Amino acid sequence: MAVNEAERRAMSRALELAALGPRGVNPQVGAVILSPEGDILAEGWHHGAGSPHAEVDALSKLDPGAARGATAVVTLEPCNHTGRTGPCAVALLEAGVSRVVYALDDPGAVSGGGADRLRAAGVSVDAGEQADSAHALIHGWLTAQRLGRPHVTVKWAQSLDGRAAASDGSSQWITGPEARADVHRRRAAADAIAVGTGTLLADDPSLTARDGDALYEQQPIPVVIGSRATPDDAAVRRHPKTALFYDTHDLHAVLADLHARGIQSVFVEGGPTLASAFVAAGLVDRVLAYIAPVLLGGDRLALTDIGVESIDAAHRLTIDEWQPLGADLLAIAHPALTTEEGAA
Known part of the structure; x- marks a missing residue:
């Protein structure tokens, strides 16, 4: 019928x-x-x-x-x-x-x-x-049911030539206001937001989800991964949700603990080191690549070593959507070898 x-x-x-x-x-x-x-x-x-x-x-x-x-x-x-x-x-x-x-x-x-x-x-x-x-x-819940861990989205912003920052390390702002607003909307839709200690120490991010100058009602739980200490006055300690700190580089262990806490979706935007670690570990369900029409050159790549030594070992992706955001372009993708139900 x-x-x-x-x-x-x-x-x-x-x-x-x-x-x-x-x-x-x-x-x-x-x-x-x-x-x-x-x-x-x-x-x-x-x-x-x-x-x-x-x-x-x-x-x-x-x-x-x-x-x-x-x-x-x-x-x-x-x-x-x-x-x-x-x-x-x-x-x-x-x-x-x-x-x-x-x-x-x-x-x-x-x-x-x-x-x-x-x-x-x-x-x-x-x-x-x-x-x-x-x-x-409910993609987070579906992933948790199938894989026993949270759904992981890895996000980065890059220049057209694949750089995440200029040679001096400056990166604000590669993308425009429309792309940044989209990132905050997606942060608010996640249970947790993860960065590495390198990004935390370099940028002191608040890891909040903001709608203009106001905070979204729904805020992700901040997650900090790495062995370096977080300063007492770090912005993340003033987040509306209590931050979780993991003194480890074992991403499987981090996700297992987050899963045990009932966290079903994690938004990773902790810079090239953490993003590359998640990709290399095969723990990425969705990629969000915000691409700006600028050229930076240099060696500050959006991704670093992800364990690919030959083209045959490349991490192939399936594009779900190309989304224009002002002057920028968002590529939404999932691993090509993962079924759509488990990836998106």
């Missing part, structure tokens, strides 16, 4: 609802219950760990029997397991829902399978509606 216009509109609304939920160890999920005629009966979203899932939140706003014959439109496949709450697939069946439309499959070995359970009970099920938008919303 094809997805109809009312269901498409309901999925757009469900995605808006999902974004209201907190980022954390659970995915952001939204749900809309439609009558057989396509009218909205109820809406819900997941409010955080231990609270009712989006489908149950929506159903709880209806009188008993009011959902019989209805359609549930959900941004993620209804779960099929009992954790702090019961299986959403069962809740939908018990409510008498006759059709389910969802955007993304649940990748969990335990929580997945809800669609099959619904189909086996005679419910009409359609998957994939607005999957790209749903994926963009």
